[in-house]
Amino acid sequence: MNAQRILVIDDERSMRDMLELFLKGEGYEVTLAEDGRDGMEFLKVNNYDLVLTDLKMPNASGLDVLEFVKASSPATQVILLTAFGTHLSALGAMAEGAFDFIEKPFKMDELKFQIQRALRVSELVTNQIAPQGEDLGFLPLPMVGRSPAINRVFDVIRKVAQSPTSVLITGESGTGKELAARAIHESSNRAKGPFVVINCGAIPENLLESELFGYSAGAFTGAVATKTGLIPSAQGGTLMLDEIGELPQHMQVKILRTIQERKVLAVGSVEEIHVDVRLITATNQNLENMVRRGTFREDLYYRLNVVEIEMPPLRDRREDIPLLAGYFLRRFSHQTGKTIRAMEKETLEALLQYPFPGNVRELENIIERAVAFETQDRLSIDHLPPHVLRGHGLGHGPLPTEIPLPPEGMDLEETLASIERSLIFDALRRTSGNQTDAAELLGISFRSIRYKIQKYGVDLADI
Numbered sequence: 001m002n003a004q005r006i007l008v009i010d011d012e013r014s015m016r017d018m019l020e021l022f023l024k025g026e027g028y029e030v031t032l033a034e035d036g037r038d039g040m041e042f043l044k045v046n047n048y049d050l051v052l053t054d055l056k057m058p059n060a061s062g063l064d065v066l067e068f069v070k071a072s073s074p075a076t077q078v079i080l081l082t083a084f085g086t087h088l089s090a091l092g093a094m095a096e097g098a099f100d101f102i103e104k105p106f107k108m109d110e111l112k113f114q115i116q117r118a119l120r121v122s123e124l125v126t127n128q129i130a131p132q133g134e135d136l137g138f139l140p141l142p143m144v145g146r147s148p149a150i151n152r153v154f155d156v157i158r159k160v161a162q163s164p165t166s167v168l169i170t171g172e173s174g175t176g177k178e179l180a181a182r183a184i185h186e187s188s189n190r191a192k193g194p195f196v197v198i199n200c201g202a203i204p205e206n207l208l209e210s211e212l213f214g215y216s217a218g219a220f221t222g223a224v225a226t227k228t229g230l231i232p233s234a235q236g237g238t239l240m241l242d243e244i245g246e247l248p249q250h251m252q253v254k255i256l257r258t259i260q261e262r263k264v265l266a267v268g269s270v271e272e273i274h275v276d277v278r279l280i281t282a283t284n285q286n287l288e289n290m291v292r293r294g295t296f297r298e299d300l301y302y303r304l305n306v307v308e309i310e311m312p313p314l315r316d317r318r319e320d321i322p323l324l325a326g327y328f329l330r331r332f333s334h335q336t337g338k339t340i341r342a343m344e345k346e347t348l349e350a351l352l353q354y355p356f357p358g359n360v361r362e363l364e365n366i367i368e369r370a371v372a373f374e375t376q377d378r379l380s381i382d383h384l385p386p387h388v389l390r391g392h393g394l395g396h397g398p399l400p401t402e403i404p405l406p407p408e409g410m411d412l413e414e415t416l417a418s419i420e421r422s423l424i425f426d427a428l429r430r431t432s433g434n435q436t437d438a439a440e441l442l443g444i445s446f447r448s449i450r451y452k453i454q455k456y457g458v459d460l461a462d463i
Contacts, residue, residue, distance in 0.1 A: 004122075005029045006023055007039060008023070009051065022108060039060075040065060040068050050077050066093055066096060070097040099118045143180070170309070190236065196231075199446075201446035205447075208248070210227075240280045245285035245290060255300065342378050424458060
């Protein structure tokens with residue numbers, strides 16, 4: 001197997017020499033360039049898996065190198081080395097396609113870790129491009145980020161992936177709970193097995209048991225054939241029970257028994273089936289409070305919460321916004337056949353100032369919408385939604401606690417209903433009509449939002 005090729009560009013000789021010694025010791029093939037202009041000359045005649053480049057250099061900067069790489073070699077990843085780590089230009093570079101940036105002075109083990117991640121992405125992209133030049137839009141989404149908050153999540157995932165331990169993933173809507181569960185699965189020895197996700201709040205209560213455990217032919221009216229349940233279908237792999245807090249209490253008992261005995265009994269059957277699955281659960285609710293209220297079984301809670309991973313909201317990892325925005329920009333640009341290479345500085349600044357109550361999922365939706373409207377090669381601030389530009393919206397801050405009573409009085413029930421309908425409509429709009437996500441954003445159950453949509457006659461076609 002040929003050694004992976006890395007181009008190092010830095011105007012400081014001591015830095016070039018140190019990186020060359022380290023990288024060759026790690027088994028990489030290394031080329032050195034004194035500045036951005038020389039680096040781009042090397043890039044014209046050679047293929048590299050990774051470019052490590054200083055940000056501030058004479059003749060041509062690291063940003064110039066990045067632009068050249070993205071235009072000529074999309075599989076090549078770029079990591080910026082900079083003493084200006086909090087400067088907007090470094091953050092903007094991630095939005096324009098840089099894999100990451102590392103502040104000088106850096107630790108070699110930190111650099112090694114980032115290089116390994118970048119080369120893995122380069123390999124994935126190369127393997128997708130090389131055979132037929134097919135769609136890159138469906139590359140598996142990496143867990144993107146460099147913030148301390150998301151790095152703590154990465155650390156726990158690495159530690160628990162190879163064990164059979166049950167994991168409870170908590171966090172607000174849109175923070176990436178399913179993505180974290182998938183990362184655990186793909187990093188485990190069960191990666192070749194199925195990864196089955198069950199949304200406990202999306203299945204009608206009267207169908208839950210038959211959907212989860214399966215049923216035998218003739219078990220009930222309409223059961224003309226035996227059906228394998230969702231839990232047995234995860235055999236040899238990983239089972240994710242999303243929105244576990246929505247599980248009715250009678251089903252909590254059955255799930256607890258399944259965990260304890262590793263067996264399921266299909267509806268209408270007398271023969272139990274052994275199941276070998278890794279269990280991961282997720283919720284945006286406080287299960288401890290539910291235990292205290294008596295709505296969630298304490299014994300089940302302790303079975304599920306062997307290891308807890310708390311997904312941070314995007315407002316607590318704001319330094320990841322440029323990297324995430326850049327990833328989504330490239331993804332949706334490719335899917336739509338557009339050549340939007342970067343976003344304007346003002347666009348990035350607006351995103352950095354917005355609180356993102358819908359977290360990463362909201363950022364993804366915003367970039368997808370903006371790409372759909374953009375006709376130039378840079379993403380304009382003009383295509384960001386009005387609520388982002390206003391700097392406020394659903395979830396941005398506390399709602400008004402005082403509404404003045406008109407002199408002529410009011411119909412209180414009608415006023416409250418109007419406010420509730422408006423919030424439901426706004427949440428559905430924010431989540432592109434996804435009822436489950438909208439319910440999480442509002443802090444209510446899936447069943448509640450479904451009832452309220454019917455109650456207020458909200459037409460999802462208008463979303």
